[in-house]
Amino acid sequence: MSARVAGVALAVCVALAGVSLLGQERPMQLDDTKVPKGRPAPRLANGKPDLSGYWKGTTQTKPGGNIGKDLPGWKLPLTPAGEAALKHNLTATVDPEAVCIIGGTPRHNASGLPFEVLQGNNKIVFMYWYSYFRLIPFTPGLKHSDDPDPSFFGEEIGRWEGDTLVIDSIGFKEEKVWIDENANPHSDAMHVVERWTRPDYNHIHVETLIEDAKFYTKPFTYSRTWALGEPDEQIQEYSCSENNVDAAHLGFGPGPIRADGTRGYDNPAPLPPPVPKK
């Protein structure tokens, strides 16, 4: 693209969007076709890949927010109990995240928001927007409890298999949880296995296996790749319950789901025409 074309494109973008360029909003997700590949992943002194970084989703992840992304027609294999739970979520619950409840696993992996990872020799922490975090130990020999306390991220145990960090989680809550942004359900019987890798310097990847015999007839998978943000980017302060005026105005469920599998209206009414320039 020539500089002139790029300049015209930018100017028209601004005009179309009607946006002031007083400040440049950094994108929360990246076009992966423009992210360099091939530089090796960094390693810690112990030889393990370092997964640390500020990770952004890519525009290639479609449909965003939908845990059924990798299934034909995004159709989740719900049991009758799962169908009932989905109906309940759609007709009797507001989005738990909207009332400041932790999204949990695996919902945060389907979120469009960036996240940050800091890795040590025996633990790794995933930090999310909304001021949530999960701290996963991977000391050799760890085993799940016989009766773990239910939680939103579950009881998480890490282990290394070569250059792959495997996080095995059980012990989830069943109430006030959506497995994704579209209000799909999970039960307290869910078992999640995440396999995290850093295929190159600029990318982190997860392969996720989700088993939940109460709500799903068979296990299913969810995979995703994120791209590295800029070195000076990081999670910012976010106090979810500071002034949650909207909570009283929310309807049940996520509202309409578009034909492309994302939440929202397919044919919104246009806004009034922009105010003519003075």
Place this chain on the structure above:
Amino acid sequence: MKSHLALAAAITLAAGGHVAAHHSFAAEFDATKAIRVTGTLVKVEWTNPHTYFYVDVKDDKGEVVRWACESGAPGALSRRGFKRSLLKLGDTLIVDGYRAKNGANLMDARRVTLPDGQVMVGASAGDGGPQ
């Protein structure tokens, strides 16, 4: 120029896509009810999870009706140049957006025109609302 426009439109669309607000636009607002509210700014709440500003509007009978205008989180607005300091009490604002599904005098402030003509995007990033 036509190709330049097409390119620009493509870039604009590519810049959108899924992010994730703390709730879906469609859970709170009706995308079939686009409205314009013109009124006097009387209150600003520069808070999480959303910024709110309130404008007093005279209705057809001359009575003042207060509208709550919901926008993105302060950090998101600030990063796109929509700073708290741009909202001055007493200013007349033109707010374009969508009305709450429950009929309250609450709107999603997707486009805000300031008195000097500056146009700010107030939408919550990635809420699935109209782009």
